[in-house]
Amino acid sequence: MSKNLTKREEDYSKWYNELVVKADLAENSGVRGCMVIKPYGYAIWEKMQAELDRMFKETGHSNAYFPLFVPKSMFEAEEKNAEGFAKECAIVTHYRLKNDEDKPGKLMVDPNAKLEEELIVRPTSEAIIWSTYKNWVQSYRDLPLLINQWANVVRWEMRTRLFLRTAEFLWQEGHTAHATKQEALNETVQMMNVYADFVENFMAIPVVKGVKTETERFAGADETYCIEALMQDGKALQAGTSHFLGQNFAKAFDVKFANQEGKQEHVWGTSWGVSTRLMGALVMTHSDDNGLVLPPNLAPIQVVIVPIFRSDEELENISIVVKDLMAQFRKLGVTVKFDDRTTQKPGFKFAEWELKGVPVRIAVGPKDLENKTFEVARRDTLSKEVVAAEGVASHIQALLEQIQKDLFERALDYRNTHVTEVNSFDEFKKVLEGKAGFVSAHWDGTAETEEKIKELTKATIRCIPLDRKEETGTCVFTGKPSTGRVLFAKAY
Amino acid sequence: MSKNLTKREEDYSKWYNELVVKADLAENSGVRGCMVIKPYGYAIWEKMQAELDRMFKETGHSNAYFPLFVPKSMFEAEEKNAEGFAKECAIVTHYRLKNDEDKPGKLMVDPNAKLEEELIVRPTSEAIIWSTYKNWVQSYRDLPLLINQWANVVRWEMRTRLFLRTAEFLWQEGHTAHATKQEALNETVQMMNVYADFVENFMAIPVVKGVKTETERFAGADETYCIEALMQDGKALQAGTSHFLGQNFAKAFDVKFANQEGKQEHVWGTSWGVSTRLMGALVMTHSDDNGLVLPPNLAPIQVVIVPIFRSDEELENISIVVKDLMAQFRKLGVTVKFDDRTTQKPGFKFAEWELKGVPVRIAVGPKDLENKTFEVARRDTLSKEVVAAEGVASHIQALLEQIQKDLFERALDYRNTHVTEVNSFDEFKKVLEGKAGFVSAHWDGTAETEEKIKELTKATIRCIPLDRKEETGTCVFTGKPSTGRVLFAKAY
Numbered sequence: 001m002s003k004n005l006t007k008r009e010e011d012y013s014k015w016y017n018e019l020v021v022k023a024d025l026a027e028n029s030g031v032r033g034c035m036v037i038k039p040y041g042y043a044i045w046e047k048m049q050a051e052l053d054r055m056f057k058e059t060g061h062s063n064a065y066f067p068l069f070v071p072k073s074m075f076e077a078e079e080k081n082a083e084g085f086a087k088e089c090a091i092v093t094h095y096r097l098k099n100d101e102d103k104p105g106k107l108m109v110d111p112n113a114k115l116e117e118e119l120i121v122r123p124t125s126e127a128i129i130w131s132t133y134k135n136w137v138q139s140y141r142d143l144p145l146l147i148n149q150w151a152n153v154v155r156w157e158m159r160t161r162l163f164l165r166t167a168e169f170l171w172q173e174g175h176t177a178h179a180t181k182q183e184a185l186n187e188t189v190q191m192m193n194v195y196a197d198f199v200e201n202f203m204a205i206p207v208v209k210g211v212k213t214e215t216e217r218f219a220g221a222d223e224t225y226c227i228e229a230l231m232q233d234g235k236a237l238q239a240g241t242s243h244f245l246g247q248n249f250a251k252a253f254d255v256k257f258a259n260q261e262g263k264q265e266h267v268w269g270t271s272w273g274v275s276t277r278l279m280g281a282l283v284m285t286h287s288d289d290n291g292l293v294l295p296p297n298l299a300p301i302q303v304v305i306v307p308i309f310r311s312d313e314e315l316e317n318i319s320i321v322v323k324d325l326m327a328q329f330r331k332l333g334v335t336v337k338f339d340d341r342t343t344q345k346p347g348f349k350f351a352e353w354e355l356k357g358v359p360v361r362i363a364v365g366p367k368d369l370e371n372k373t374f375e376v377a378r379r380d381t382l383s384k385e386v387v388a389a390e391g392v393a394s395h396i397q398a399l400l401e402q403i404q405k406d407l408f409e410r411a412l413d414y415r416n417t418h419v420t421e422v423n424s425f426d427e428f429k430k431v432l433e434g435k436a437g438f439v440s441a442h443w444d445g446t447a448e449t450e451e452k453i454k455e456l457t458k459a460t461i462r463c464i465p466l467d468r469k470e471e472t473g474t475c476v477f478t479g480k481p482s483t484g485r486v487l488f489a490k491a492y
Numbered sequence: 493m494s495k496n497l498t499k500r501e502e503d504y505s506k507w508y509n510e511l512v513v514k515a516d517l518a519e520n521s522g523v524r525g526c527m528v529i530k531p532y533g534y535a536i537w538e539k540m541q542a543e544l545d546r547m548f549k550e551t552g553h554s555n556a557y558f559p560l561f562v563p564k565s566m567f568e569a570e571e572k573n574a575e576g577f578a579k580e581c582a583i584v585t586h587y588r589l590k591n592d593e594d595k596p597g598k599l600m601v602d603p604n605a606k607l608e609e610e611l612i613v614r615p616t617s618e619a620i621i622w623s624t625y626k627n628w629v630q631s632y633r634d635l636p637l638l639i640n641q642w643a644n645v646v647r648w649e650m651r652t653r654l655f656l657r658t659a660e661f662l663w664q665e666g667h668t669a670h671a672t673k674q675e676a677l678n679e680t681v682q683m684m685n686v687y688a689d690f691v692e693n694f695m696a697i698p699v700v701k702g703v704k705t706e707t708e709r710f711a712g713a714d715e716t717y718c719i720e721a722l723m724q725d726g727k728a729l730q731a732g733t734s735h736f737l738g739q740n741f742a743k744a745f746d747v748k749f750a751n752q753e754g755k756q757e758h759v760w761g762t763s764w765g766v767s768t769r770l771m772g773a774l775v776m777t778h779s780d781d782n783g784l785v786l787p788p789n790l791a792p793i794q795v796v797i798v799p800i801f802r803s804d805e806e807l808e809n810i811s812i813v814v815k816d817l818m819a820q821f822r823k824l825g826v827t828v829k830f831d832d833r834t835t836q837k838p839g840f841k842f843a844e845w846e847l848k849g850v851p852v853r854i855a856v857g858p859k860d861l862e863n864k865t866f867e868v869a870r871r872d873t874l875s876k877e878v879v880a881a882e883g884v885a886s887h888i889q890a891l892l893e894q895i896q897k898d899l900f901e902r903a904l905d906y907r908n909t910h911v912t913e914v915n916s917f918d919e920f921k922k923v924l925e926g927k928a929g930f931v932s933a934h935w936d937g938t939a940e941t942e943e944k945i946k947e948l949t950k951a952t953i954r955c956i957p958l959d960r961k962e963e964t965g966t967c968v969f970t971g972k973p974s975t976g977r978v979l980f981a982k983a984y
Contacts, residue, residue, distance in 0.1 A: 027627075029558065029559045029620065029623075029624065030563065030566055030620070030623050030624075031559040031561045031562070031563060031611065031620070034559035034560070034561060035559070036556070036557070036558050036559065036624050037556055037557040038556055039554035039555065039556045039639060042554070042555050042556045042557055043554065043555070045557075046555060062531035062534070062535065063531065063534050063535070063538060064528070064529055064530055064531045064534045065528070065529040065534055065537075065662060066521065066528050067521045067523040067526035067527070067528065067660055068526070068613075068644055068646065068660050069523045069526060069582075069660070070523070071522065071523055072589070072599060074522055074523075075589075075599070076597070076598060076599045079597060082589075082599060086588070086589040086590065086591075086599055087588055087589070087590075088587070088588070089587065089588060089589050090561075090584045090586075090587055090611070091584060091585065091586040091587065091588075091589065091601055092582045092583060092584050092585075092613065093583065093584075093585045093586065093601065094582075094583040094585065095580070095581065095582055095583065095648040096578070096579055096580070096581060096583075096648065097564070097567075097574075097578040097579070097581050097583065097612070098578065098579075099578075105568070105571060106568060107564060107567070107568045107574060107578055109583055109585065109610055118601055119523065119582070120589070121560075121584065121613075128521065128522070128523070131521075131522050132521060132522070132528050135519075141835070147531060151644075152560055152643075152644065154560065156587040156588065168559055168560050168561070170557060343633070
């Protein structure tokens with residue numbers, strides 16, 4: 001089974017597309033640019049959702065739901081935001097189909113059912129939400145509003161790829177409103193930190209925290225904080241963003257409150273989101289030529305047990321031992337599957353569960369029953385060991401924790417060896433020819449230079465790292481003065 | 493606060509609309525027919541989701557996600573389904589906005605960005621899902637497919653009401669595929685039973701299980717099973733439906749499988765769904781003139797504690813006792829809130845939590861501290877008792893269970909006294925003049941009679957109850973022979 005997967009070295013992009021489909025994560029649908037998230041992929045997404053939702057609630061947020069559609073006049077109220085998304089909007093113009101009289105059995109748009117005002121399918125929900133917040137906020141007592149929404153959004157991308165860039169995707173979007181600038185800034189940073197915590201500790205993907213340049217900023221924000229991850233092919237992937245919206249949306253939608261002195265002020269806002277794009281980051285951080293590698297925290301099945309048998313009697317004897325083991329796993333909260341199909345050989349099953357990234361595989365045959373042992377294999381290292389049956393469940397529970405840590409450490413090592421400081425544009429270009437990773441370079445702070453570097457190298461500024469050291473230098477492209485390095489990379 | 497709520501006897505419909513908004517469940521948005529589900533309302537919906545999701549998984553289903561859009565040609569493939577939904581479809585025709593040159597700062601639909609094929613915003617997902625299943629099913633080994641989706645859908649209703657009928661609503665839709673007719677029928681009935689179990693035992697709303705007449709059947713189904721509830725104003729509400737689709741979608745989308753003998757057969761299908769409409773049923777089954785009444789299973793806050801104090805010192809003394817009590821509640825898994833706001837008087841708080849339907853309220857003042865008691869009030873009966881502090885947490889835990897049962901029993905009593913058997917059309921009409929409830933009558937089985945009765949009385953056949961007794965009789969309208977009674981009602 002794994003033999004059919006393209007090798008990463010041969011064609012990374014093809015490997016990715018094949019893996020996503022073959023591991024049953026997602027596939028393209030009959031609708032241009034839209035994907036179907038298959039049950040196995042969706043089960044991983046549900047684990048992400050559950051953990052994020054817990055973290056959002058722990059930080060005081062509640063969920064709510066706002067309309068899918070945004071009337072055009074509402075959409076255009078915040079001009080920068082509208083401009084940023086206008087070129088990729090799906091637009092509803094009619095509300096009825098009718099029988100096509102020329103083509104029996106076919107339908108056509110009913111020209112008499114044209115909407116008075118077009119509706120934009122939300123590419124993001126600031127407009128509809130701030131138009132609602134206007135009615136929810138009168139006094140400082142109504143603040144802060146700390147709301148999150150789990151939803152689908154649509155951005156009409158011309159070139160799409162499963163999870164990484166799809167016309168419709170699933171995400172969560174937090175939208176908060178505050179009485180003071182400082183409180184909104186604190187919220188923006190807090191949520192970036194929540195994302196970093198989640199992506200590093202739950203997904204085992206190391207990230208760099210930073211802020212975006214003005215060019216890369218969210219349309220309508222005063223500042224965009226981000227977490228940036230590095231994929232195995234040396235390209236960066238923006239894993240989450242948290243925007244400080246200033247008073248931009250409050251002004252566009254006239255959202256004011258009476259402060260403690262009774263004076264009217266505009267509200268301060270933030271918004272923040274992560275999406276099914278994280279599924280792409282997951283695949284491209286941990287997986288290998290044999291298929292998916294899942295951190296135990298995200299694995300819908302953490303342990304698979306494959307019986308090795310030549311007769312029904314052997315399978316029966318194995319099953320007795322396995323049932324007892326499964327009960328032990330359940331007590332420990334470990335998710336386990338017993339693959340007792342009689343239609344497939346063990347080798348086929350090994351390859352299938354390898355492809356699907358199950359962190360630990362247990363094989364058990366008649367010899368193991370005799371010796372009171374199990375064969376335990378790690379998906380991440382592909383290593384095997386023979387383990388005594390007694391205490392195996394807690395041994396594997398500890399092993400799962402170890403795998404979670406090891407995956408993060410391995411990805412961190414990789415990332416750390418793929419940040420290259422350069423001091424000339426020749427060096428810059430040379431590093432970008434290979435599996436570059438992040439290129440750390442001085443930049444003169446202008447959008448012009450950023451744009452030119454992008455034209456010449458396809459690399460963009462991924463972020464200005466929050467932990468960068470103060471270091472005077474000269475821009476790698478223009479030679480103008482700079483006060484610190486930024487991270488460039490080609491990116492997804 | 494409750495004083496501002498219209499009384500049910502005065503204007504039931506107005507009472508409902510006001511309550512939904514004032515109790516912070518939902519409100520109308522700036523988008524025609526679309527609602528905003530507010531955090532408090534959404535928290536109730538989340539409890540419904542969690543329980544249903546658990547029940548679906550327990551019966552072997554997995555979640556997945558399919559596209560929001562359905563290309564027109566795909567939409568029209570199953571003709572009856574297409575015809576059923578064509579008149580209420582939101583249709584995407586363009587994918588880009590551009591600056592309106594005549595109106596600076598305004599946007600317009602870019603006429604150069606017209607889609608080659610229009611996209612229908614899903615009103616239901618059979619078409620897109622069966623077009624996908626075609627690729628997932630080759631052999632009997634691939635069956636059954638047992639998949640559920642949590643999603644938003646859009647039906648362009650002309651007259652909308654919060655939760656009950658909105659252009660966009662949230663729901664779950666199960667879509668299953670089976671090798672045999674019997675298996676699909678079993679699934680259809682199983683899911684109706686899951687819904688009945690959920691609505692009765694979790695939402696405390698009694699339902700009648702039945703099948704729809706052909707007229708009321710889901711467009712594209714061979715049979716629609718349903719659960720019907722009765723609201724306080726005597727109108728019925730369809731609370732959930734489960735459809736046996738026969739081979740209709742399999743034929744429309746050419747979904748075949750090789751059976752055990754290697755012969756090609758069409759797959760058998762089901763679909764089933766419940767929606768945010770259930771929120772409307774919840775409100776209209778239990779609530780009263782003081783506001784919302786929530787069954788403890790669905791209450792985001794099950795117990796609210798209101799301190800009665802005249803000084804900071806008194807509040808402080810109360811807080812010490814309350815903190816201990818809250819810890820006890822948390823251990824028992826009871827959700828509790830301490831309303832220690834100093835900006836509002838106890839009377840205001842009482843009214844607010846009454847409006848929001850919190851099942852149990854505890855009041856505690858200096859006298860209670862002295863006597864080691866609490867005042868415990870039930871929201872459903874508005875009754876109060878003084879309870880000894882010792883053991884109060886487990887007392888209230890038991891009380892919550894009692895309230896859950898009592899709410900169901902009360903609703904069941906109401907429902908049972910609102911099913912009237914009639915044997916003439918005069919009786920039929922007379923009963924329907926008041927708060928009718930269900931009218932149980934003989935019907936000749938024709939769509940013509942059904943239609944005429946609807947024209948004359950606005951009552952429709954809600955269902956043919958599964959447990960109806962065999963009883964020969966004559967149609968209440970035509971006098972033609974009938975083999976059993978059906979339930980008529982005016983309905984939401």
